[in-house]
Amino acid sequence: MPSIIEGYNYDIFISYRQKDNKGDMWVSEFVEALKTELESTFKEEVSVYFDINPHDGLLETHDVDESLKEKLKCLVFIPIISRTYCDPKAFAWEHEFKAFVEQASQDKFGLKVKLPGGNVANRVLPVQIHELDSDDKKMVEDELGGHLRGIEFIYKSSGINRPLLPKEENLQDNLNHTNFRDQINKVANAIKEIITAIRHYSPEQEEAQKGITKPAPVLPKSRKATIIVGSVIVLALIILGFIFIPKLLKPSEELEKSIAVLPFKNDSPEASEENTPFVNGLMEEILINLQTIREFRVLGRTSVEQFRDNTDKTIPEIARVLDVNYIVEGSVQKYGDKFRLRVQLIRAKDKETHLWAKSYEQEIESTKDIFNIQSQIAELIASELKVTLTPNEKQLIEKTPTTNLTAYDFYQRGREEYSKYWVNSNDMEALERAEILYHKSLEYDPKFALSYTGLARIYFDKNYWKEFFNENFLDSVLVLCDIALSFNENDYETYIVRGNLYRARGVINKALEEYDQALRINPNSWEAYYGKGQLYYYNDQIKKIENTLKSISLNRGAQLPTLYLEIAHAYAFTGFPEKSNYYIKEAFNLNGDSVQFLVNSGANIELLTKRAYLIDSTSTDLLFSIGYSYFFNEQYKESLIYFKKYINKISTIPEKNEQAGSQLGSFHRIGYAYLQNGFKKEGEYYINKQFQNCLNIVRLGRLRSALMYYDLAAIYAYKGDKDKAYENLEVFKQNQYIESWVVPTIKIDPFFASIRKEPEFQQIIRDFETMFQAEHERVRKWLEEQGML
Numbered sequence: 197m198p199s200i201i202e203g204y205n206y207d208i209f210i211s212y213r214q215k216d217n218k219g220d221m222w223v224s225e226f227v228e229a230l231k232t233e234l235e236s237t238f239k240e241e242v243s244v245y246f247d248i249n250p251h252d253g254l255l256e257t258h259d260v261d262e263s264l265k266e267k268l269k270c271l272v273f274i275p276i277i278s279r280t281y282c283d284p285k286a287f288a289w290e291h292e293f294k295a296f297v298e299q300a301s302q303d304k305f306g307l308k309v310k311l312p313g314g315n316v317a318n319r320v321l322p323v324q325i326h327e328l329d330s331d332d333k334k335m336v337e338d339e340l341g342g343h344l345r346g347i348e349f350i351y352k353s354s355g356i357n358r359p360l361l362p363k364e365e366n367l368q369d370n371l372n373h374t375n376f377r378d379q380i381n382k383v384a385n386a387i388k389e390i391i392t393a394i395r396h397y398s399p400e401q402e403e404a405q406k407g408i409t410k411p412a413p414v415l416p417k418s419r420k421a422t423i424i425v426g427s428v429i430v431l432a433l434i435i436l437g438f439i440f441i442p443k444l445l446k447p448s449e450e451l452e453k454s455i456a457v458l459p460f461k462n463d464s465p466e467a468s469e470e471n472t473p474f475v476n477g478l479m480e481e482i483l484i485n486l487q488t489i490r491e492f493r494v495l496g497r498t499s500v501e502q503f504r505d506n507t508d509k510t511i512p513e514i515a516r517v518l519d520v521n522y523i524v525e526g527s528v529q530k531y532g533d534k535f536r537l538r539v540q541l542i543r544a545k546d547k548e549t550h551l552w553a554k555s556y557e558q559e560i561e562s563t564k565d566i567f568n569i570q571s572q573i574a575e576l577i578a579s580e581l582k583v584t585l586t587p588n589e590k591q592l593i594e595k596t597p598t599t600n601l602t603a604y605d606f607y608q609r610g611r612e613e614y615s616k617y618w619v620n621s622n623d624m625e626a627l628e629r630a631e632i633l634y635h636k637s638l639e640y641d642p643k644f645a646l647s648y649t650g651l652a653r654i655y656f657d658k659n660y661w662k663e664f665f666n667e668n669f670l671d672s673v674l675v676l677c678d679i680a681l682s683f684n685e686n687d688y689e690t691y692i693v694r695g696n697l698y699r700a701r702g703v704i705n706k707a708l709e710e711y712d713q714a715l716r717i718n719p720n721s722w723e724a725y726y727g728k729g730q731l732y733y734y735n736d737q738i739k740k741i742e743n744t745l746k747s748i749s750l751n752r753g754a755q756l757p758t759l760y761l762e763i764a765h766a767y768a769f770t771g772f773p774e775k776s777n778y779y780i781k782e783a784f785n786l787n788g789d790s791v792q793f794l795v796n797s798g799a800n801i802e803l804l805t806k807r808a809y810l811i812d813s814t815s816t817d818l819l820f821s822i823g824y825s826y827f828f829n830e831q832y833k834e835s836l837i838y839f840k841k842y843i844n845k846i847s848t849i850p851e852k853n854e855q856a857g858s859q860l861g862s863f864h865r866i867g868y869a870y871l872q873n874g875f876k877k878e879g880e881y882y883i884n885k886q887f888q889n890c891l892n893i894v895r896l897g898r899l900r901s902a903l904m905y906y907d908l909a910a911i912y913a914y915k916g917d918k919d920k921a922y923e924n925l926e927v928f929k930q931n932q933y934i935e936s937w938v939v940p941t942i943k944i945d946p947f948f949a950s951i952r953k954e955p956e957f958q959q960i961i962r963d964f965e966t967m968f969q970a971e972h973e974r975v976r977k978w979l980e981e982q983g984m985l
Contacts (some may be wrong), residue, residue, distance in 0.1 A: 197580050200240055201394060205269045205430065207386065210246040211275035213283075220358045222249040222325065223276055226349070229362065231374070233384040242387075268296050271305075271394055273386050277324045277346055278359075282332035296320065296340055304654075307341070308508065309393040313966035315502050316509060322346030323383065325359035342508040343550065347382050348372060371465065396788035451521045451545055453581050457483040458514070459504040460526040460539075471530040476615075477539065478528055478570065481724040484580050485574035485593045486524075487720035490636035491583045495520065495718045498618070498753035516546030518752045524577065531559050537569065543575050552580045557611040567596050592686055592717065603641035608957050610634040610650055617657070619754065627654055629858050647682035652693045660700070673697050686725075688717035695727050702897040706730055722750035728763065734902050735932045737770050738978050757783035761796060771972040772979075791815050800827045820862070827865055828944060832872035841867045862886065864911055868946060887911050902931055906938070911946035918951055925960050933971035934964045 199207045210227055217223035227246045234242045245267050257344040273296040275281060275288070277969040284291055300319050301307045308316050323338065324346035336344050347362040352371045362376045364392065426853070464471040480497055487494040495518055503514055511523050526539040540553035556569050571594045580587055585593070598604050608632030616626040629655045652673045661667050674697060680690045695710030698775045708731055714724040729743035741763060747773060748759045764779035777797060784793040795809040795817050804822045812818065819842035826835035843866065867882030890904040909924035942948060979985035 199243060199271060200238075200391070201271060203269075206245040207242045207268050207273060207391065208272045209268060209270040209292070210244065210274050210276070211288050211296075213278065213280050213286055213288050215280060216276055216278045216325070220361070221885075222361075226453045226457065227277070228793060229380045230383060233380045234387070237384040237388050238391075241590065242391075248610060264755070265295070265299075268292065268299055270296075272320065272390050273300070273320045274383070275320065275322055275599075277322045277326070277336065277344075279326045279328065279332070282286070282328065282335045294339060305394050305397055309391050309397065311393045314894065317386070317393065317441055318342065318508055319390060320483045321383070321386055321390065324348045325350060327352065327357050332391045336502065340508075340952075342510070345508060347379055347386065348374060349376065350374075351380050355920075363704070375380050378594075388694055394787075396537075396790075415538070451543075452489055452493065453522070453583065454495075454497045454499050454520040455522045455577075456487055456515070456518045456526060456930060457486065457497075457524040457652040458500050460527075460528050462539075463529045465529065466532055470488070471528075473608040474530055474535070474605070475528040476612055476709050476943075478566070479526060481567070482524070482539070482610075482855065484718070485570055486577065487718050488589055489578055489583060489585065489593045490589070490719045492578075492581075493520070493749065495750055496720070496722050497615070499751055500754060501753060509763060511542055511548045511834050512544050512546070512847075514768075519749070519908075535560065539573055541580055551766075552576065556877065559600065563599055563601055563893065564596060566604075567594075579646075595684075595686065597646050598641045598644045598682065600641040600644070600812070603637045603639075606633050606637035606640065607644065607647050607650070609648070610637060614650060627657060630654060645680040645687050645690070648676050648680035648683070649687055649690045649693060652680065652690070654692065654698065654984060664895065664898070667896075669701060670697055686717055687720060688714040691717070692721065693725065699727060699731055699899055702899045702901060706729055720750055722755075723748065724746045726759065726762075726944045730899075733899075737766050737933065737975055741766050741975075742752075742841070757787040757789070760786070761792075764796065769937070770933070770975045771936050771968070772975070775985075792820050792877040794818075796820045816842060816846060818846060823869070824862070825866065827869060828941075830946075831870050836869040836873050839869050842866075845885050862907075864907060864914075864947070865890070870915075883911060883914070904929065910945060913951050914947045915952065921948075921958060929960065929963060929967070931967075934967040936972075939964050939968060 198205060201207075203897060210223070213705035223246075227244065231244055249690060251264045253693045268839045275292075275293050280286070281289060281293075289327065297307060297544075305319070306634065308318050311317050313828065318340055320340055324344075327350060328336070328344075332521060333344055350372055351358050351360045353369050358371070360372075360374060360376050361377065364370065365373070403730035403954065450478075457479060460471055460475050462475045464475070483494065483497060485808075486492055496615045499518060503509070507518065511525075515521065515523055520907045522583070523542045523544045523546060524539065525542065526537060528538075529536040535558060537558075538553070539556075541551045543549040543551050554573065557564050558569060560566065564724035574593050575585065575590070598607070610630045612634060617623050617630065620626075634647045634650040634654070637644055641647075655676065656670060656673050659672075661668060673693065677690050677694045677697075680687055684690075691710045691714035694701045694705045695714065697706035698704075698710060711724045711728045711731075714721055718724070726745045726748035729740045729747060732740040732743065744759060744762050744766070748756065748763070760779040760783040764776045764783070767773075767779070780793060780796050783796075789813045791808045792815075794803055795815075799808065801822065804818065806918060808815075808818050809822065819838050821828070822841055823835045823838035826832070863882040863886035867879045867884075867886070869879075871878075871879030872884060885908060893904045894908070908933060909921045911927065912920035912924060939961060942964065944954075948957065976985065
């Protein structure tokens, strides 16, 4: 069966030495288990090449079956790395492993591919069944061009180093704490990530990203060529002397004190998964302490999660991706009531340099034992980077949130569950577990502010859309935040949650105060800057851009594509399509979401229906965009087809999901499409639904309620109430600026057909054009001053 990618003969090639498949037939069992797992991982059938009788032990002088080269033309190469595999005399090593590395390095995808989340994966996916000698490990790493990051199937205990079996009798004695079934699942998931990345591959992106240039042609050697080369070298040395000798006399470059704290490695000898919240908690508290220092630029945890596992990047490469100059690494061993922490500071700019390292071994008798170490590390790093802490910074770093170890343990576990929900907002079970654990924490310390803040976040996420139209919208969030601040007035997260609440309620000034208070405590909070950017959505696009760019400088994680799209929208709304498209492409380069790319870049109907829809026919954004495009082309039959699909899709979205918010907008256009197709009852229903939504949002003053005045004016004009239509247009005109879509839309909006030719309506259009041009000019001038245009 051919590969699922055209031009390749297999999806997966399994390479091994025959002696590793004798006796218990380990390789054969692995292959069968993997094939079964792949059937539940991929929608289509995945082809696997596995030679049950491989040529093994052949020397290089032996003939090699030419058909093997074709079999090696695959997407993913899986070598079974054993104590005997790394042998230059072995057929598998020389004619399979090395041959694939050479072949893949030269094909259109390359040996390493960029994953949707931003990481890079090697198409060689090692399955390791033995701990290797250092020389053998170096052989593999030299060929791969990076660290050996295989998926381990190793049973290891005192004096034992052998392959992990599908049915282990004494699995609890395995120091690696892995089981065969889970490792098979990890292999299948890794294969899926690699193949997904290959499917999203775009040669245009790769060239733009890598700056590919064609190699110069190789000239024949001659005396003349030698003279030319020698002259060039001499000239180059002269130029380099002019450039670099003066620099030797200048002071060294002052590096920005930008830091990323990588996820700490969990080296606990037993029950390592149970210790994960403790390890991550240590890392995150050290990170937050560093964020408190105003002279630092410190990325949040979401930025570094992409480097938790299976990254082939070096420290300097990671630093370049994260746009920082310094990296903090750590590892933790927890055994019983003791833990050992090793942490180091690395200068990653240009050349990796280890600046400082410290080891701690501590018995945990109270939370002070933990918090003292966390604060010491932040202070020592500040000292190493020649930063003097202010008294306020020192006080914040040396805080003790709780003195109860059990309460702190439950909080850490709750925070870990909430972080899972943060990554995947559909994981409501993780949100429920977090809520239970925060409540457990408060049973042991009823004054633990951080747990109250955690509960406030959970209530916000669970009830936002349920209570959106309630008079007491999210009052419980405010109550929980107030309780938290009564016990700790310096918890920056609480101010962010309150800022989010006031922003949702449309109380702009109060929201701004909360975000600014959060930034006084933690000047490196990307969330606070993002929230401020959202506040300026309708009244100051310059401040929106400024704050969102600041948020981007502090968040290089999973949220980065969303932040890029926020900037793209700001530029699009103020009339800078080229800058907007740049950030839309940047978002696409990170997440590979072709549908999102086409929708946000304003693709025409043909591209939306013939390309995007074939990729994902379930996207609510896409379905609405297609219906909307047909609507304004007066193709109401086609418009209704996609509007119906949109309605059917959002009706399946539970209220707890944020996408349910899409139900608040543009129902009147769906209703109009129904009317134009002869469905009067349905048409009036959706127009009235939008009318009531607008009235409620305006009455309650929810964020961005200004947009509702446009829709109200449109519906009043449709209903024949001209006075109300003009009244709402005048209110809408009170915005400090008019977005780029308003003028072209209002000129053809069928809802305004009854008043379109009236002088008063035409004057409003001219006013909108003037307002848009004024804001466009203001932003243009600012961009030029900033050197951004």
